[in-house]
Amino acid sequence: MKAGVQTILIAAAATVAFASHVAAQPAAVSDDAVKIGVLTDMSGQFSHESGEGSVTAVKMAVEDFGGKVLGKPIEVLVADHQNKPDTASGLARKWFDVDHVDMVANLINSSIALTVSQLAQQKNRIAIINGSGSSRLTNDACTPNSVHYAYDTYALARGTGSALMKAGQKSWYFLTADYAFGHALEGDTTAVVKSLGGEVIGSTRYPIEAFDQSSFLLQAQSSKAQVIGLAGSGNVLVNSIKSAQEFGITKGGQTLAGLLVWITDIKSLGLRTAQGLVLTNAFYWDRDDETRAWSKRFYERMKRMPHMGDAGDYSSTMHYLKAIEAAGTDEAKAVMSKMREMPINDFFAKNGRIREDGRMVHDMYVYEVKQPSESKGEWDFYKLREVIPGEQAFRPLKDSLCPLVKKG
Structure with a gap:
């Protein structure tokens, strides 16, 4: 083969290889x-x-x-x-x-x-x-x-469930929103309660848009459980807590556990109604x-x-x-x-x-809602009870059912 032809072929091969390499690289920003x-x-x-x-x-x-x-x-x-x-x-x-x-x-x-x-x-x-x-x-x-x-529901359950169990409140009844979140929250909290020697007396599942919780709360009240776990969220949760106060549930000695409570919920409820609620959260503005x-x-x-x-x-x-x-x-x-x-x-x-x-792993925080006399401002709602390190807050990989997790 002549040297000139060989040089051309090598150059052509290099060009094809380069083009293939470029084609294999993703575009920096699509569209x-x-x-x-x-x-x-x-x-x-x-x-x-x-x-x-x-x-x-x-x-x-x-x-x-x-x-x-x-x-x-x-x-x-x-x-x-x-x-x-x-x-x-x-x-x-x-x-x-x-x-x-x-x-x-x-x-x-x-x-x-x-x-x-x-x-x-x-x-x-x-x-x-x-x-x-x-x-x-x-x-x-x-x-x-x-x-x-x-x-996630595992971290919420571990934080609030453990805090109340440590306080000696070992019998639970759940009011659970009937969709994926509510089911997971009840299930994860039940596992925490039972692992710490507690018991779940019963539960009631309500439709996600059931704004009137009266009949469900009366069932929970009659159960005599020490803790009524509210495994739901949104406006329905706010209405549940308000109704529970009207029925005298907390005055009767039962504890309401808001298993997912947002600071906007506390604002809607007011401290007089929400005071004493124990909740788990990832973030507080005044931390x-x-x-x-x-x-x-x-x-x-x-x-x-x-x-x-x-x-x-x-x-x-x-x-x-x-x-x-x-x-x-x-x-x-x-x-x-x-x-x-x-x-x-x-x-x-x-x-x-x-x-x-x-799962993004980070610390979680257990808070208690302040009494009105303790609050120093419009959004001064929480006092810290416990910090849960990230490695303890979320489900251990050894217990995971995720197919992406490699088991040793």
Whole structure:
């Protein structure tokens, strides 16, 4: 072979190899924009736990990041899923297929989070859950494309259940919202109670939109259980606590355990009604200087203090954008790898990390609602009872049913 021909062939082969290498690399940013979809409850009973607060938190993170990543604009889309899994699925499918949304945020309502996280895996997009609590999201229903960030039912159950059991309150009755979150919260709390030598006398499941809790509360009251565990959330929970006070349940010696209580719930109830409630939370605005500084900024926009969902939406969005920057692409698998690799150190969590099951591990906090005489301001609601280290707060990997977890 002549030297000139050989040189040409080698150059041609190198060109093909280079072209193949380039083709194998994901585009830095698909569709020339990073798109985040906030899929939340904008108008229903969970809207005060998500809704405009979630949207505001995500937009704050985008603004603080600079509005661009890898030189491309960051866009935020918003939709109301109306607490209907079919509606949520349709919206998410359109976002993925037509609008090219890269990450879906918030996803309050566990039935919806379970549905959309599976769809995100199918479409190779990312789902970051802050509003929903079902521990199934990182257990049997885990996916490689989803992150459960702020809290879950396992951590809530461990915190509040353990605190009350330590106080000698060992017999329980549950009022449980009849959907995925309520079932998981009752199940996780039952496991904690029984593991510590307690007993569950009974439970009643109520429809998610059953705003009148009177008959259910009377059943719980007649059970004579020391603790009535409220395994629900939203406006129904607020109404339950108000009705329980009217029926004299706490005056009769029974303890109400709000197994998921948001600071907006306490605001709605007022300290006179809510005082003494024991609850577990991932975030409190008045915890330290960093939480107070960020919460002040949030308050300026929303005219209320943030809760753990709001703080989680900001923190997780910022972590997602940092991961894109570190990965050099918005391709889901590459970004998820960076998100798991990078620690989380901000006002929300210190030394937080995302495990292989998608659980973001961080400290949790057990609080007691202050008496009116103890409060020094409009949003001064909680006093700290206990800090639960992240490694103790969430389900151990050895007990996980997540297929992504490698068992030794």
